[in-house]
Amino acid sequence: MKYNSVFDIIGPVMVGPSSSHTAGAARIGKAARNLFGRQPAWAKIHLYESFAKTYRGHGTDFALVGGLLGMETNDPQISKSLQLAKEQGLEIEFIEDSAAVDHPNTVRMIIGDDKEQQELMGISIGGGKVEITELNGFELRLSGNHPAILIMHNDRFGAIASVTRILAKYELNIGHMEVNRKDVGKEALMVIEVDQNIEDSILQELQAADHIISIAKIVS
Amino acid sequence: MFRTVAELVEMAKTENIPISEVMIRQEMDVKEKTRDEVFAEMEKNLVVMENAIEDALKGVQSVTGLTGGDAVKVQKYMKEKTPLSGNLMMDAVSKAMGTNEVNAAMGIICATPTAGSAGCVPGTLFAVKEQLNPTREEMVRYLFTSGAFGFVVANNAFISGAAGGCQAEVGSAGAMASAAIVEMAGGTPEQSAHAFAMTLKNMLGLVCDPVAGLVEVPCVKRNAGGSSLAIVSADLALAGVESRIPCDEVIGAMYRIGKQMPSSLRETGEGGLADTPTGRFLKEKIFGVSV
Numbered sequence: 001m002k003y004n005s006v007f008d009i010i011g012p013v014m015v016g017p018s019s020s021h022t023a024g025a026a027r028i029g030k031a032a033r034n035l036f037g038r039q040p041a042w043a044k045i046h047l048y049e050s051f052a053k054t055y056r057g058h059g060t061d062f063a064l065v066g067g068l069l070g071m072e073t074n075d076p077q078i079s080k081s082l083q084l085a086k087e088q089g090l091e092i093e094f095i096e097d098s099a100a101v102d103h104p105n106t107v108r109m110i111i112g113d114d115k116e117q118q119e120l121m122g123i124s125i126g127g128g129k130v131e132i133t134e135l136n137g138f139e140l141r142l143s144g145n146h147p148a149i150l151i152m153h154n155d156r157f158g159a160i161a162s163v164t165r166i167l168a169k170y171e172l173n174i175g176h177m178e179v180n181r182k183d184v185g186k187e188a189l190m191v192i193e194v195d196q197n198i199e200d201s202i203l204q205e206l207q208a209a210d211h212i213i214s215i216a217k218i219v220s
Numbered sequence: 221m222f223r224t225v226a227e228l229v230e231m232a233k234t235e236n237i238p239i240s241e242v243m244i245r246q247e248m249d250v251k252e253k254t255r256d257e258v259f260a261e262m263e264k265n266l267v268v269m270e271n272a273i274e275d276a277l278k279g280v281q282s283v284t285g286l287t288g289g290d291a292v293k294v295q296k297y298m299k300e301k302t303p304l305s306g307n308l309m310m311d312a313v314s315k316a317m318g319t320n321e322v323n324a325a326m327g328i329i330c331a332t333p334t335a336g337s338a339g340c341v342p343g344t345l346f347a348v349k350e351q352l353n354p355t356r357e358e359m360v361r362y363l364f365t366s367g368a369f370g371f372v373v374a375n376n377a378f379i380s381g382a383a384g385g386c387q388a389e390v391g392s393a394g395a396m397a398s399a400a401i402v403e404m405a406g407g408t409p410e411q412s413a414h415a416f417a418m419t420l421k422n423m424l425g426l427v428c429d430p431v432a433g434l435v436e437v438p439c440v441k442r443n444a445g446g447s448s449l450a451i452v453s454a455d456l457a458l459a460g461v462e463s464r465i466p467c468d469e470v471i472g473a474m475y476r477i478g479k480q481m482p483s484s485l486r487e488t489g490e491g492g493l494a495d496t497p498t499g500r501f502l503k504e505k506i507f508g509v510s511v
Binding site for chain 1: 221223243246247250251252261262264265268322323324325326327328329330331332333334335336338343363364366367368369370374375377379380381382383388396431432433434435436484486487488489490506508
């Protein structure tokens with residue numbers, strides 16, 4: 001089921017005016033920042049359908065940027081985020097994209113700095129709930145309801161086992177897991193939703209495991 | 221986990237517990253939390269709702285100036301005159317509109333189930349409270365009952381205007397409030413389901429057509445409609461009136477109607493009231509661009 005908690009319905013507590021276009025947008029922005037691991041230096045933000053048509057009225061632009069700056073849905077600073085981004089040297093460009101997409105509230109965020117760049121697609125499905133549907137060309141379905149780890153790895157036998165062995169050792173329960181690869185033997189992405197937050201020491205151990213390229217964690 | 225209103229009502233009947241209790245137990249189970257933790261989390265939402273209404277009754281204005289001040293106007297009218305629809309009704313309407321005025325002014329609210337429809341549940345709660353004198357616990361339970369019905373809608377249809385039109389937002393919110401009023405007033409779980417169905421039936425087909433794409437016009441006044449209908453349906457159900465079409469089938473109809481709605485009537489700000497001469501004029505005035 002798409003919704004599993006009463007607090008998806010009664011909640012979130014948020015700065016107005018729209019749960020899908022403001023609160024959801026802030027959550028997608030925050031997820032993009034968390035996956036990138038730090039504040040980016042620039043962001044190109046493509047908006048589609050309802051997001052493209054109504055973002056100014058709903059403060060979707062303020063909320064997405066607020067999320068990129070690390071703000072939560074109920075942070076009153078969201079209404080000043082564009083100014084704050086400028087002051088912190090985060091360059092923002094908004095593009096109203098007319099390409100066809102599956103969901104009316106879709107955003108593609110390409111963010112980066114002088115070292116790396118990341119491309120993420122997010123949808124806001126209602127009541128502030130969001131899903132991350134694409135990361136760097138990989139399709140995924142990440143609800144953001146639970147803490148999650150994203151692991152880029154090489155498509156080799158044993159890669160998954162080496163990760164799950166470490167999680168089992170620390171008694172971390174996996175709620176949802178998917179694995180995606182671009183091609184046989186090439187780069188692959190493991191997405192693991194867990195019930196508890198994961199300590200940094202465990203992430204370091206995972207990073208050192210066989211065939212692992214990089215790791216990011218999302219805190220719910 | 222319950223998937224339908226029929227299952228929800230059945231669970232309440234079998235265990236001989238109110239709808240709110242079914243929701244609380246499920247939440248404890250899903251989140252692996254204690255009753256106190258789940259209750260405390262919901263009480264925080266209640267406090268946010270209470271504060272938003274308090275702010276609204278002091279008077280707020282949105283940045284665009286399109287909305288604000290109507291909640292205060294209604295309260296003044298209630299003091300000076302005798303409202304034709306009665307004080308409780310107008311109090312609910314005022315507090316529902318007020319919550320959405322705070323939302324439009326980028327104040328802090330609790331989405332129920334969305335921000336655009338956030339007025340119906342707290343507006344009715346804080347009005348009905350004056351007559352029923354509930355305990356604090358019963359007020360928190362009101363939110364769990366609302367949430368239980370909203371949970372079914374969200375999983376079987378939709379709760380966002382962009383996906384299903386305003387019937388999915390204010391329609392769901394008003395219907396959730398009806399069900400919760402019935403429980404607070406001592407009605408049965410079946411009566412809650414009938415109240416929910418009767419409100420949603422009257423909201424079917426309602427489009428999402430915000431002027432300039434802003435959650436202001438007509439959203440604030442749609443919350444007046446949703447909250448007043450919530451009280452009417454609750455009274456009907458408590459009087460023993462039943463919905464001929466079962467609750468889950470009404471939700472199914474809402475879903476199919478939403479699927480048939482063109483995108484211009486689903487929160488794109490392109491059709492309906494947004495596409496009237498005044499709607500277009502306001503958009504141009506606010507954003508300074510021709511449309």
